[in-house]
Structures are given as C-alpha cells and as structure tokens.
Amino acid sequence: xxxxxxxxxxxxxxxxxxxxxxxxxxxxxxxxxxxxxxxxxxxxxxxxxxxxxxxxxxxxxxxxxxxxxxxxxxxxxxxxxxxxxxxxxxxxxxxxxxxxxxxxxxxxxxxxxxxxxxxxxxxxxxxxxxxxxxxxxxxxxxxxxxxxxxxxxxxxxxxxxxxxxxxxxxxxxxxxxxxxxxxxxxxxxxxxxxxxxxxxxxxxxxxxxxxxxxxxxxxxxxxxxxxxxxxxxxxxxxxxxxxxxxxxxxxxxxxxxxxxxxxxxxxxxxxxxxxxxxxxxxxxxxxxxxxxxxxxxxxxxxxxxxxxxxxxxxxxxxxxxxxxxxxxxxxxxxxxxxxxxxxxxxxxxxxxxxxxxxxxxxxxxxxxxxxxxxxxxxxxxxxxxxxxxxxxxxxxxxxxxxxxxxxxxxxxxxxxxxxxxxxxxxxxxxxxxxxxxxxxxxxxxxxxxxxxx
Amino acid sequence: xxxxxxxxxxxxxxxxxxxxxxxxxxxxxxxxxxxxxxxxxxxxxxxxxxxxxxxxxxxxxxxxxxxxxxxx
Numbered sequence: 001x002x003x004x005x006x007x008x009x010x011x012x013x014x015x016x017x018x019x020x021x022x023x024x025x026x027x028x029x030x031x032x033x034x035x036x037x038x039x040x041x042x043x044x045x046x047x048x049x050x051x052x053x054x055x056x057x058x059x060x061x062x063x064x065x066x067x068x069x070x071x072x073x074x075x076x077x078x079x080x081x082x083x084x085x086x087x088x089x090x091x092x093x094x095x096x097x098x099x100x101x102x103x104x105x106x107x108x109x110x111x112x113x114x115x116x117x118x119x120x121x122x123x124x125x126x127x128x129x130x131x132x133x134x135x136x137x138x139x140x141x142x143x144x145x146x147x148x149x150x151x152x153x154x155x156x157x158x159x160x161x162x163x164x165x166x167x168x169x170x171x172x173x174x175x176x177x178x179x180x181x182x183x184x185x186x187x188x189x190x191x192x193x194x195x196x197x198x199x200x201x202x203x204x205x206x207x208x209x210x211x212x213x214x215x216x217x218x219x220x221x222x223x224x225x226x227x228x229x230x231x232x233x234x235x236x237x238x239x240x241x242x243x244x245x246x247x248x249x250x251x252x253x254x255x256x257x258x259x260x261x262x263x264x265x266x267x268x269x270x271x272x273x274x275x276x277x278x279x280x281x282x283x284x285x286x287x288x289x290x291x292x293x294x295x296x297x298x299x300x301x302x303x304x305x306x307x308x309x310x311x312x313x314x315x316x317x318x319x320x321x322x323x324x325x326x327x328x329x330x331x332x333x334x335x336x337x338x339x340x341x342x343x344x345x346x347x348x349x350x351x352x353x354x355x356x357x358x359x360x361x362x363x364x365x366x367x368x369x370x371x372x373x374x375x376x377x378x379x380x381x382x383x384x385x386x387x388x389x390x391x392x393x394x395x396x397x398x399x400x401x402x403x404x405x406x407x408x409x410x411x412x413x414x415x416x417x418x419x420x421x422x423x424x425x426x427x428x429x430x431x432x433x434x435x436x437x438x439x440x441x442x443x444x445x446x447x448x449x450x451x452x453x
Numbered sequence: 454x455x456x457x458x459x460x461x462x463x464x465x466x467x468x469x470x471x472x473x474x475x476x477x478x479x480x481x482x483x484x485x486x487x488x489x490x491x492x493x494x495x496x497x498x499x500x501x502x503x504x505x506x507x508x509x510x511x512x513x514x515x516x517x518x519x520x521x522x523x524x525x
Contacts, residue, residue: 245466254465266466285489289496293504315457317473319482323489369474372455377462383455 017111023233030226037219042428058148066149080165124148126185129349170388176310178362179396186356187401195409198346250377279309282325301329311366
C-alpha cells in the first residue's frame with residue numbers, strides 16, 4: 001500500500017468483502033432450516049448433517065484446487081485462441097503460495113476467496129434440498145464437491161471473470177449469477193434426480209404425483225427469509241466496491257472512481273438495491289397469484305424472481321426488474337409441476353425450477369434486454385446479445401450443470417452408494433438414532449423417578 | 454446500436470448518468486407497473502373470494518370448526 005488513500009481503499013475493500021461473507025453465511029443457515037422443515041420428522045438429523053457437512057468439505061477442496069481453477073481456466077482451456085491453462089494468472093492461488101495465508105502485503109485474497117467459497121456452498125446447497133430423504137450422505141458429499149469446488153468454479157472462470165472466454169467471445173453477461181450459480185446448480189440437481197429417482201410413495205401407480213407436505217411450513221418460510229437476507233450479501237459480494245479507471249486499465253477515461261460488477265464494468269450499489277427489492281417484489285406478487293397464496297411457493301417465487309432478474313440487475317431499470325422477476329416466478333412454478341407430471345421428477349423443494357429454470361430464463365431475457373451493450377470495459381469483447389446468452393445458458397445448465405451431475409450420479413449409482421435401501425427410506429434415515437434417543441430418555445426418566453422419595 | 458445507447462465503455466464516468474435499457478420509456482414503465490399492481494389486487498380479491506367460499510363449504514355442521522377451536 002503506497003499512499004494513505006491506497007491504504008484506505010484496500011482496507012475498505014477488505015472489510016466490505018468480509019461483511020458480505022458474514023451475510024452470506026445466512027444463506028447456508030436458511031438452506032438448513034428450509035431443508036429440515038421440508039423433510040419428514042424421521043429424516044431430520046440426516047437431512048441437517050447432509051447439508052452442514054458441505055461447509056468443511058467444499059471449504060477444504062476450494063482451498064486446495066477450486067480457487068486455482070478460477071484463475072487458470074479462463075481460456076477453457078483451448079476454447080479461446082488455442083490457449084491452454086493460464087498458469088501465470090493463477091500463480092498466487094495455489095495452496096502453497098504466500099498469498100494463500102497470513103500475509104501483510106495482501107489484504108484482499110483471503111476475503112475474496114471466502115466470498116467465492118460462500119458461492120460454492122450455495123451451489124452445493126441448492127442441490128442438497130432437491131435430493132432429501134433418499135440419497136446417501138457419502139454420495140451427496142462427493143456430488144457437493146463436484147459442483148461446489150469444480151463445476152461451478154469452471155463456469156465462473158469462463159463466464160464470471162473479466163478475462164473469461166465466454167465474456168470475450170459470446171458477450172456473456174451474468175452480473176449476479178442467474179447462470180453461473182443458479183442455472184448450473186439447477187441443471188446439476190436435475191441430472192442427479194434423474195438417476196436417483198423419486199421418493200417412495202411420491203407417485204401413484206397411475207403415475208400421478210402425490211404432494212409430500214413439509215413437516216413444518218412455518219420453518220420453511222423462515223429458512224427462505226434467511227436466504228433472502230444472505231442474498232443481499234451475495235449481491236454486494238458480486239461487486240467490486242471501489243476502483244479507479246486507472247486500475248481497471250480499460251477503455252474508461254477520466255478519473256471518476258466507481259463500483260463495478262465482476263467484469264469490472266461500472267454499476268452502483270444503489271442500482272442493485274433498487275433492483276433486488278423490485279425483483280423480489282415482482283417474484284412474490286406473481287408467485288402468490290399463480291400458486292393461489294401457497295406460502296412455500298410464494299416465498300420460493302420471491303427467490304425465483306430475484307434469480308431471473310439477476311443476470312442484468314446491474315443495469316435494468318427497477319420496473320423492468322420487477323416484470324422480469326414476475327415472469328420468472330410464474331414460469332418456474334408452471335415448469336416445476338409440468339416436469340414433475342411429465343417426467344416423474346421428484347424435486348423435493350423445487351430447486352430445479354426456482355434456480356435452474358428461472359436462471360436459464362433470466363439469461364435469455366438478459367440477452368434481449370441488454371442487446372448491444374458492452375459486456376466489458378475492455379476493447380475487443382463481444383457485445384451482449386441473445387445468441388451468446390442462449391449458448392451461455394446451455395453451457396451453464398446443460399454442459400457444466402446437468403452432465404456432470406448425471407454422470408457422477410450414474411457412477412455412484414453403479415457403485416451402489418447413491419441411494420439408501422428402501423427399508424431404510426421407509427423407516428426413516430434417523431431410525432436407529434431415534435430409537436437410541438427414546439431409549440436414553442426412557443432410561444434417565446425411570447432412573448430419576450426411582451430417586452424421587 | 455444498443456438498448457441503452459452505449460456500445461462501449463470509452464467514456465468519462467463523470468459524464469454518464471442513467472444506463473438502464475430503453476431510456477425514455479420510464480413513464481410507460483411506470484404506467485405498466487401501476488397496471489400490474491392494480492391487476493394483482495383484482496386477482497387477489499377474486500382468489501380470496503373463492504377461497505372463503507371453499508372454507509365456508511368445508512364444514513357444514515360446525516363439528517370441524519369446534520375441533521379447530523379446541524386445538525387453539
């Protein structure tokens with residue numbers, strides 16, 4: 001740090017990202033509440049532990065190789081001008097590099113790494129809800145690492161990096177991650193669900209679906225409130241809070257400092273605050289009407305609304321964001337039930353619809369709404385356009401989401417470790433621990449009764 | 454040609470203001486937003502009317518209502 005202004009800027013940026021990380025922790029708290037509430041009582045502890053162990057497993061693997069992938073895979077490899085892995089750009093991101101530890105010369109790497117890590121947890125946690133009550137924990141944790149520390153961070157390197165090949169070639173624009181987090185996680189979940197199969201009892205013999213209500217609808221909605229709150233932090237974390245045109249070193253002239261999106265293109269925190277709230281509102285309003293006031297879908301629709309508008313929420317007008325969100329929430333609801341009936345997919349929490357379909361729809365709309373606008377402050381990048389965004393959506397949902405989920409689930413299924421035995425599924429995944437719990441209570445109660453004189 | 458009139462970032466940010474798509478349509482957007490809001494209330498009233506009718510029809514004898522009261 002040279003001048004005092006440099007020092008203040010650096011320390012402000014360090015603190016800014018640190019705060020976003022703490023906020024984003026609420027996303028994981030919310031997902032845990034939501035999943036446990038959606039599961040039946042005999043599966044609570046298993047459901048909770050399945051999700052909570054994402055935290056250590058994705059954290060250590062993201063430290064070991066996820067962070068390095070982000071900086072080294074920007075060219076594909078070999079998808080942009082024949083260039084391979086970018087070893088030089090990633091030369092500080094290996095676990096043994098000095099920047100990856102206590103280092104008084106680097107205040108940013110740790111907090112920036114943590115912000116990305118929380119996105120990684122989210123990607124894995126989105127998948128977690130859809131597979132509850134029948135997946136083996138071990139299989140899920142392998143899948144969590146594949147999506148959290150591998151697949152999503154490749155897509156971030158390709159389409160959520162100022163130097164990513166998708167931004168340069170396709171004009172891909174996805175400021176708050178409609179595709180790079182939500183579409184990929186939804187696609188991944190769909191791939192896993194196709195191999196995993198529905199919960200026992202989900203479909204009648206004639207193929208029509210049964211509703212499996214959450215055991216605690218109130219806790220589901222509280223969980224979603226938590227996710228909304230964490231989503232604020234997520235939005236802020238997607239921005240660079242303060243930077244000068246000189247540091248961006250692109251086409252911007254003058255000396256006016258700005259906040260930027262992840263592509264280093266200018267936006268403001270004010271803009272995304274407008275758009276976050278208006279898209280939340282559009283999603284809630286549409287979902288309330290389409291679901292006839294169903295609490296679960298109204299809350300999920302608020303989330304789907306934000307997710308649909310997120311790709312362009314750095315640039316939309318707030319009323320545009322509201323309408324885009326309303327359409328996304330309506331479409332996610334309709335698509336969820338259509339896919340459930342048509343393809344017998346049992347997505348326990350609607351994650352494929354709320355994150356996957358809404359994310360894809362958001363990318364497609366963004367291609368039209370921002371058509372012709374610059375994708376980057378650097379010269380030579382493709383402008384934002386509908387075709388580039390369509391290809392981007394296919395890459396996110398299909399190539400990096402659905403395919404890895406389907407293939408890894410197939411492998412795990414072939415090894416016989418994907419799904420719990422039917423007997424265990426019916427008696428409940430907490431059956432043995434529930435029995436031990438009841439016996440322990442009976443034992444201590446009878447012992448204390450005997451002590452009463 | 455772009456939806457907000459910008460085709461690159463070769464600008465001095467001191468001279469840039471609104472950058473949302475389709476500038477000039479703000480008032481139309483406002484009118485459309487108003488319509489969306491009012492239509493939402495109309496749809497909601499209709500849905501609630503139907504829901505209340507179903508609630509009324511759900512317990513003709515009052516037995517279920519008494520049980521619901523007892524459950525608190």
